[in-house]
Amino acid sequence: MPSPTTSLVRRALLVHAHPEQASFSSAQADAAVTALRTADVRVDRIDLYADGWDPVLRREQFPDATGYFKPQAEQLRAYGAGTLDETVREHLDRLLEADLLVLSFPLWWFSMPAVMKGWVDRVFAMGATFGGEHGIFAEGAMRGKQAVLLLTTGGGEPAFGPSDPEAYGALDAFLFHIRRGMLEFVGYEVLEPVVTYAPARMPSDQRDAALRDVQTRLGALVGG
Structure with a gap:
């Protein structure tokens, strides 16, 4: 993955997915927001669980759809006609306004x-982020923008290395479908992920240090 280029990040969108607000993952998202705002980046945050986001893409979201339902074709048509689902359209507008997308989640x-x-x-709609x-x-619509994954793992860092015969495998291999198949696909420059390994196994002082490290790394990404 590339190192950050000279950052022109003025606006960031952080999308967070963890059902527990007291989790380390949620605290890590808070730390990232703090770091970005300290670097004078305007931060917008979406909390998918807290907002009750409906993740299912279905026909009923496209009232004008007739005949055989092809989701991407309906997205393309609805985006062009201005008839996308209102909540999807709101999230898409927030996505398009951001110079940096941060996806925050547990692995x-x-x-x-x-x-x-x-x-x-639902939000990476055809016609808006690619296609059309x-x-x-x-050539994706998000070219010139950056994205970064902010995540936690259950296993420790050695479990993602080559030396342990029972290791899970390289973390980059697990993240490939996200990096290449979602983010790079629509044009993002994807930066090195910010990862905290096995925070549930850390004593409180190490968790605090890990959150400070997250702030440092996020600040460095945007030149803070």
Whole structure:
């Protein structure tokens, strides 16, 4: 993954997915917001669980759909006609305004929580972030913008390394479908992920130090 280029980040959108507000993951999201605001970045935050986000992309969200239902074709049509679901349109507008997207989540089953994948399904609408007047990858609508993954794991860092015969595998391999298949696909420059390994196993002083490290790393990403 590339190192950050000279940052022109003025606005950031942090999308968080954890059902427990007292979790380390939620505290980590708070730390990221603090770091970005300290660096004079205007931060918008979406908390998917707290907001009760509906992750399911379905026909009923497209009242004008007829015949065979092809979700991306309906997104393209609805985006062009200005008839996207109101909440989706609001989230999409917030996404398009941001120079930096931060996806904050715990690593569950070596991926993001389902609610966040459903947010991508619905908000990365065809015609708005790719397709239509836009291409994919270098021609995606989010070109010139940056994205970073902010996550926690259940396993310790050695479990994601090559030396342990029972290791899970390289973390980058688990994140590839997010980095390449979602973020780079629509044009983002994806920065190195900010990861806290196994915070549940840390004593409180180490968790505090980990949160300070998150603030330092997020501040460095935007030149703070």
